[in-house]
Amino acid sequence: MAAVSDNDIIARLGKLSISAPEVFKHAAVSGGAEWRAELDKAGKASVPLTKTLLFKPKQPKSAEPTPVLVVAKEDTETSSGAIGGALGLKDLRLANEDLIKQVVPSAASKDDVSALPLPAPVPSTLFVVLDSALASSSDAFAVHLTSSASTVLLKGTEIKAYLESLTATPEAVRVLDFAELKANAPAPIARAPKEAAPKKEVAKKEAAKKDDDLYEMAIQHKKDDDFSGWYTDVLIKGEMLDYYDISGCYILRPPSYHIWQDVQAFFDGEIKKLGVQDCYFPMFVSKARLEKEKDHIEGFAPEVAWVTKAGKSDLEEHIAIRPTSETVMYPYYAKWIKSHRDLPLKLNQWNSVVRWEFKNPQPFLRTREFLWQEGHTAHLDKAGADKEVLDILELYRQVYTDLLAVPVVPGKKSENEKFAGADYTTTVEGFIPTTGRGIQGATSHHLGQNFSKMFDINVEDPNADRSDPNANTKINVFQNSWGLSTRSIGVMVMIHGDDQGLVFPPKVALHQVVVIPVGLSKVEGQNQTIYDACEKLADELKASGIRATVDLREGYTPGWKFNDWEMRGTPLRLELGPRDLASKSTLAVRRYDNNKSSMPLDNIVDSVKSTLDDIQTKMYENAKAKMDQHIIPVTEWKDVTPTLDAKNILVIPWCEDPQCEDDLKDRSRAEAEAARGQAEDSKAPSSGAKSLCIPFDQERFGPFPKGDKQCCPQCGKKASKWTLFGRSY
């Protein structure tokens, strides 16, 4: 669990409009006397202290711990028995160091325990208790930031607001009157007004048992520290995806499926303009058909899922679930294409395919079932097919750059890396700066006549020379196939997400704008004006086609809602409170760069639209600049591994020899391993560099080396093209 920093806390306070609070750095302290001494030195002798204590109730070892964090005035008598009684918990004891680290990761010891660096939202298994003597006080108190060596001065009410902003509902912060509890001990439960509490706690604990990972509610990994932990964390907590009880399968929740629908709407519209038609082939493939083309299926065979039973009957012939559809579709191409007049035949499917990989699954990137589109086209002439390969690749580029705000490099795959059945493969290649790895975005293949010869897809050639009656006038068709999968969603998340959670480019965000009421009165019924204004604002935006929503959930603080929508990556938050209404404006907060600005309610639709456009553009430009910084031209071998190790991908003047590519991969892996004195993380597919693509735009890398210098840094042979190499997914 990654720690919250002092700056994170200051930022959180800023969101609650507690800006620039007084902060002191001092020697680490243990206990009130030392702390008091340090504050005296800082000229704050009169500031009262607080104390923060972590308790643990007695419970079975197998149970999820339900600790209690108490924030109180230093001089309040915080009897563990009284607290336990009020909460319906048995035998509270002070927590040990292990539990402290689990609950407050920033704390090195019990002296550092503070409520300020709690994760947001606070796990619902943690009870947060606030001393009523603090809760209602407008005096400033000393509170530790992330350690006993730092102090911030906060009003009691500010402490309360802060804690409430971290929890799911304000009621989750329990304000206890310790003086009253003491007076009524040992039977506070008997008093009517408190009766509901124990019942609720029981329910709460049941809920905690029911769900194993409630404790893990906030983003608990820093993107730079533990990328893979961070990745699954933001996906699950941002509700993009959930794990499933079959390994390698995931549930695509609405925000991720929405992206896929946006991609579909765009791409499907564009390919239809190119004359492509959609269709649907069965998910099942007979064994005979799947295995007809041995070479083609070889790569997929170990991953094919087989249906062998229906109900209680064993099937006579085992049936495969499609891993891809060449062998499913092409026998019908042979049947349907009877004449050159039936060409071009351009079909596309939106479906799912199954590849039962046994490697470590990774959401979106390596899953046993995934959604994709697969286009399969047949042409009379190679020129028409060649053109289409690039037309489609250009659409893939647009999906990445224009919708997902993800920069990619279009290019051609090396012989080693092309699709086995293809004459050549084109690709758009992405880059994940955090890991320094390349990632294949989508590929468009020209299959030549490889499959049409296997599957006997041919026509009488209308252009054939018919002067020789014995000449063969048939021609096998030229084919392409091209595919884009939900992997693209994973790439987008990896590039744009941050330590607060997801960050969506507006064009693919399920909710582009969230309207949140702020400055609410605690008096019931007093907030209707604000609520109405929020709804009206959201309705106005929706009417103009903006995907806006309004968060009127009662019982959640604005701060908690801010965190929640930030975690979900909503591009723009509009805050609307009494002061905003008075000034006919709203506070617009951009998720992407946290930029805040007041936006007049007049002409709000245009303002929001241009803000969303601006966010989309900036997100792309920023990601593009970052990618460009990390594509390093390298011309000498000595620079290869250090450049990779510095989380870059590189372009080299390459010879395009397949053997050289194998050697380059082995050599760079060996160097990396030697340098680290150990093998790479086994999760990584390879720490050697492989070719990503030969970029179509060669100019961007500057003049190609000439003369003596025009040689491949790996093998020394004559180099022909700048080629992108890197570690990759």
Place this chain on the structure above:
Amino acid sequence: MAAVSDNDIIARLGKLSISAPEVFKHAAVSGGAEWRAELDKAGKASVPLTKTLLFKPKQPKSAEPTPVLVVAKEDTETSSGAIGGALGLKDLRLANEDLIKQVVPSAASKDDVSALPLPAPVPSTLFVVLDSALASSSDAFAVHLTSSASTVLLKGTEIKAYLESLTATPEAVRVLDFAELKANAPAPIARAPKEAAPKKEVAKKEAAKKDDDLYEMAIQHKKDDDFSGWYTDVLIKGEMLDYYDISGCYILRPPSYHIWQDVQAFFDGEIKKLGVQDCYFPMFVSKARLEKEKDHIEGFAPEVAWVTKAGKSDLEEHIAIRPTSETVMYPYYAKWIKSHRDLPLKLNQWNSVVRWEFKNPQPFLRTREFLWQEGHTAHLDKAGADKEVLDILELYRQVYTDLLAVPVVPGKKSENEKFAGADYTTTVEGFIPTTGRGIQGATSHHLGQNFSKMFDINVEDPNADRSDPNANTKINVFQNSWGLSTRSIGVMVMIHGDDQGLVFPPKVALHQVVVIPVGLSKVEGQNQTIYDACEKLADELKASGIRATVDLREGYTPGWKFNDWEMRGTPLRLELGPRDLASKSTLAVRRYDNNKSSMPLDNIVDSVKSTLDDIQTKMYENAKAKMDQHIIPVTEWKDVTPTLDAKNILVIPWCEDPQCEDDLKDRSRAEAEAARGQAEDSKAPSSGAKSLCIPFDQERFGPFPKGDKQCCPQCGKKASKWTLFGRSY
């Protein structure tokens, strides 16, 4: 193979602008002398006769027959050797009666053989030969219609045009100069200009071998005579669907997948307005989860497909492919719904499900994999759930009536017919007039708390009375599920298709309009003006959002194209030729009612749009009127079976007793079987009547019987509601 009628032929001639040709009915004739005598009686003594002969070459018994139909002047010497030589076929003999019936189904004997009732398009395995003495003559000749007892007078050129309209390409009609053939016999093949022919024929025969059913190219079944043969015939030949090498699985080709995409676009947009979000759950279900709810799964268990292997590894636990997603989704509902604030949760999936039925499969209606949407929602209160059930049902009604032009009756299912896990099921019920059977269109279920209790989906009830601290304040959520599948496409085809093929309502037609050039010159390069005008017209329509296409395929006659696009069901055909261009108009031909009208090219977009709207409306109104005619109120038992036998469904004042429904089904089946003295066609699911629904609109059936007459005709108990009963799919 159903026969083409005299009227069909007249209609075909009409399309070629040969309207009202002279037709004579007379005594059946055998041979030229008898025919001549009949024509003399009709005052047509001077009209020359034709003869039509069917030959068969010598070929292996296992080979597909490649017969030759020769149409010649009666006095032309049609040497079979010369014909065989010209076509590269061996040993032509006159065909036997079996082959005659196969090629010309209308012919009762060899005397009835005529080329006019050939199926359109003519199977490519049939060689059609025309005497050059006829082909170029503008004299009128006597030709039999469908039998030797009818004659039509046609010019030689008209015969040629007619034959060409039936074949795939005009060249497919081989014009042979018999005089020349005779002069050059026995070695016509040696002459250079004829050389290509044998080569082509070889290719043709190879193609015939490659594809088993080329012979079956035209719609060969009459809808009223052999409904099930007709149904698969129009689907396959209209290219909606193709058979697959795994039984019960079908390929959805572009025209049918297009309908599904139109349904998706409409329905998805509407449910999103209701706050439903799309998501995607894995297709796989663990055995444990599938079998968790025994009662629910019982109905599906015999049909579940099981994956037991991946690559060469046996899976430790067998994995099911979802037959429906209740047990897949609801465990996650329990996890995700933590508070009443998470309600309503409204999720929908567009996916495919697998039910490995062992009954006879039927395209769209009973398939092992099918596409559908399944909505699953959870509500805090029953009222909200109840409302949604009907909101969704209303959308299903709109899909049927407004998109597919299919009338349906919305209502509630009986206890026997409701979904096993539901509190109640609502449905839209369709009707197939040709078979007189009802068909379930789509269902929307209220599941009550049945599943939420099984799966422990509950929240703290915000409205609970909390005065009693020991009271249970949790509430199980109220759930709905609702689904619409690609079955809807089959219903549409069954209702609208006719003997010429598919008929699409414009709203769901892949191509709403086809532009076809007519009046073309045979001189190469002379037709560019027409082609350009056709393209311009199609482009203009496309630019305004009309799904138009243009058929500029060279080598096909206009007549052949008319047939082709009619078979595909394209709602509107625009013919454009030199005369149309001169008059700045186009001939608009409606598929649905074959209505032809000249349409000015000025303002063509509006004209086409309003024509398409009119077709859509008329198709629905017509289908609705037909359905209404066949819903018969019945109040006495004696009328039940006769009404069913007359291909009706019926409404009866029903008692709603489940036992009565069982009895009614058995009793009506027994009566039907007794009346026919044999069991029904085994393909029919049941010949007994079951309840289809209790229609919401009770008024439409007139006043409900009162007093003594308010009794169920089956059991005599007091009846409560008009209820729709019928044989059904």
